[in-house]
Amino acid sequence: MVFTHRFPTGRSFDAGKEGIALLRLFLGVDGGQTATKTVVGDEHGTIVAQSSGGPSNHTEEPGGPERLERVVLATIREALTQLHISNPNEHTFAAACFGMTGETDIKTRILKRIVRTEHLKVIHDSVNALAGATAGEPGIIVIAGTGSVARGINEQGEEARVGGWGHQFGDEGSAYWIGRAAVRATLAEYDRMAPKTILTSMLFERLSVTSPYQLTEKYYAGALSRDHLAGLSVWVDEAARMGDKVALEILRDAGRDLAHFAQAVIALVFPRFGDAARRTLDLKFLVCYAGGVFKCEFVLTSFRDSVSNGDRRAEVRPALYPPALGSLLLAYRAAGIDVPPNAMRGWVTSAS
Amino acid sequence: MVFTHRFPTGRSFDAGKEGIALLRLFLGVDGGQTATKTVVGDEHGTIVAQSSGGPSNHTEEPGGPERLERVVLATIREALTQLHISNPNEHTFAAACFGMTGETDIKTRILKRIVRTEHLKVIHDSVNALAGATAGEPGIIVIAGTGSVARGINEQGEEARVGGWGHQFGDEGSAYWIGRAAVRATLAEYDRMAPKTILTSMLFERLSVTSPYQLTEKYYAGALSRDHLAGLSVWVDEAARMGDKVALEILRDAGRDLAHFAQAVIALVFPRFGDAARRTLDLKFLVCYAGGVFKCEFVLTSFRDSVSNGDRRAEVRPALYPPALGSLLLAYRAAGIDVPPNAMRGWVTSAS
Structure with missing residues (x-):
């Protein structure tokens, strides 16, 4: 964050x-x-x-x-x-x-x-x-920095947490996840399993490699850390601003994944149906976001749209x-x- | 293998x-x-x-x-x-x-x-x-052991390789990928983002943990290696044979991912259209499989169906x-x- x-x-x-x-x-x-x-x-x-x-x-x-x-x-x-x-x-x-x-x-x-x-x-x-x-009010926060997690609390003090399982099993929509997706996009282009992307030339030039083998070897040999991978997310944003569709889709996916976290927490602490339905039916609640990933406009827009379209009670805004x-x-x-x-x-x- | x-x-x-x-x-x-x-x-x-x-x-x-x-x-x-x-x-x-x-x-x-x-x-x-x-004849092999990779060669000696990018960026459909998917399924159930699965009780009991936090911590603390994760794939097969739908879907996904590898290689060395189309239009070719993952009937059936339905020229069989x-x-x-x-x-x- x-x-x-x-x-x-x-x-x-x-x-x-x-x-x-x-x-x-x-x-x-x-x-x-x-x-x-x-x-x-x-x-x-x-x-x-x-x-x-x-x-x-x-x-x-x-x-x-x-x-x-x-x-x-x-x-x-x-x-x-x-x-x-x-x-x-x-x-x-x-x-x-x-x-x-x-x-x-x-x-x-x-x-x-x-x-x-x-x-x-x-x-x-x-x-x-x-x-x-x-x-301190009821509401939800979605945090997307190096990792990702969401948490919420309702007016009864009932809490829920979703995500936060770390780089190996989770961290969807995090900077690390975005950086790894950039490398995967380059490999998929090489394997002709995905469209061309300027991420490839960006990664090759800036990481001083000339092939996808060298790129992945850099990680496995320890010369490219998980923190470095997270740092690549800034280049994905840059590529998307240059109009690269693959980069844009990675960032939109990240926003949607983070929205899924919010929706999972909403279902737990602000359910629409069942016993709790009556008391929260018309109640607005905050869905706050925090962390470096939300500085990216493409992630934020995708996140905001997914959350708002999914639930009109949600008021999406930065952490207070x-x-x-x-x-x-x-x-x-x-x-x-x-x-x-x-x-x-x-x-x-x-x-x- | x-x-x-x-x-x-x-x-x-x-x-x-x-x-x-x-x-x-x-x-x-x-x-x-x-x-x-x-x-x-x-x-x-x-x-x-x-x-x-x-x-x-x-x-x-x-x-x-x-x-x-x-x-x-x-x-x-x-x-x-x-x-x-x-x-x-x-x-x-x-x-x-x-x-x-x-x-x-x-x-x-x-x-x-x-x-x-x-x-x-x-x-x-x-x-x-x-x-x-x-x-030594033209054809394709898809290998799914701890990792995954596909390779093909045509009658002109033109070769192509797809996948094989290792655990961090690839290895889709591998034993490691299946094992990690099992852990992710357990976490997703806990987060109420996916259906219940008997994989949860299986993993908890057999790995002597009582919560998803302990489960992931076991990996991050180094007590559960990547090889161990790959080994969990056997339990996913067991769960699927017991009728667990989540486990079954993981294995079918693995088969489809491995079929995508085969299809990407087919597109490169046995293309349907373009210059090479005439010479390969009616020619059958072998799509061989090898590696421990294909011992799982659910993976194999899903793989075989996806490859065969996608291309009638493909003759799917074990490595000779x-x-x-x-x-x-x-x-x-x-x-x-x-x-x-x-x-x-x-x-x-x-x-x-």
Whole structure:
């Protein structure tokens, strides 16, 4: 996910030691594959500090737990230093919520040990992404970055997740999926099983290969990583803008696949028929999208059309707030606090 | 590829040193991912010895070249020892053909150094598989083992290859592809995006997992290899025989994908229209199949129906001879010799 946003910093604290002891601060963290983002809010729902650090993933690998510990402590310290709080390592938060990529068992154990807080919540990062996207209201988020996943929650608090099975079994419509489809299109052209595409000359020239054998060998020999494959998605967009029909179809397919995720979640949390039908029949709900893939207009248009045509109740739009703010919202909730709407309006939207 | 076959050994040689010098022997080798198979024929086209050893692949890895050298020298020595030839390492073959999996550059360099022969041919293993399958006649082979590939040659000697791009970009219809489809079917059922299937309980019980998360995690953590995934294809067959519609559809899809490979090769070497149309319009040609996946009746029926309905000229049948005999045939050809048909009839077919 790539969000461009900044946080308005409400005010600074120059409280003495006594003041800090009384200060109730709330911590929201989004621990992702590329960065760990931290926001701190005060008791009025105003964001007072923010910081970011390295990735939080791969805690199951050797050295991973130590890395997570370092990254989390450093970002918290940086945020609290902005508030001129001395001894930031000893500060106790009123509540803290961590939305973390990958497994949560190891992370929960580490965070319980290193974070001082009255309420600690550690959740999968699609949960806080959803909370941020809909500002905590019922709705759906579809995320398409390197991977892809969809999640939804209704007014009864019933949740559903679809996709998110990783590169080997899922990630339909993700940047990785689009990049791999580009390579497959080149191979299919070579095998005369699909039309010609300018993706072939693009991939050959830019990856310095002269045959499909060299192209695939580059991957199998480890010279072309899965992240590289995901990066190729930008060229597919470029080819589509040049009018290449094969590239365009790959991107439209991606949009449709992501719409299928949304539709599967809709069927689970906003069903049209059965017991829940009456209560949701005319109710509009948000279908938010987030992640770098939706920067591509062809994917977005295909996604939007498929979702809207499939269900008129769906209001398709970008995520309202980024995942770190979703975590902050859930931190407040963990302490039994609903953020006042006028405070939330001060939170800069992800689209700005 | 899994072939069950044995070679009839025509006769033994008790020739003295002078006799050996005059003896013209031909060497055919199929160097695959699981085994290296060697056959030796005499000047009459009679198979006089055979042997097998470990795999010949991964020569691009450290230690790979040394392993190939050991395996090849050992299998040749074993075959020549059956003929009571002393100093087998110093025997010079009349011709030798090696059909090798993967890259051929490194392998050619090694084989040139270690094999004494008047004519040396090193080719991709789909070439000798085709030569064996059609007994050197024009035709097509579709191979579906762990991976999948198709190859064809017409009466003008024009060749075409389709597929064979490996697990990341291709291998449609292969055992690996079927195994992965089984896991995907389980995940899709969980996401309510596809019907229920007994594959789910089968995979959960037999792989000792209790959720789709554990199932996919088993792969990503390295506890379930790509070879394991390929092995799951046997369970898909079992589920289909129990009447499971999802499993049945996976296998039928595999058969259709493999038929698409055959059709793409047909379009290239036996075109219906254009310059080549007249000469091939009424000509029958073989579409042979080989590899473990075709042991599955559902795949085979789907494949056979798709190919036959798509082109009435195609005669679908199992490969006539295994790949090592294809190499032997090409070794004879390299020396300008066509094996007499009555000698070839003595070669046991792959189906026996």
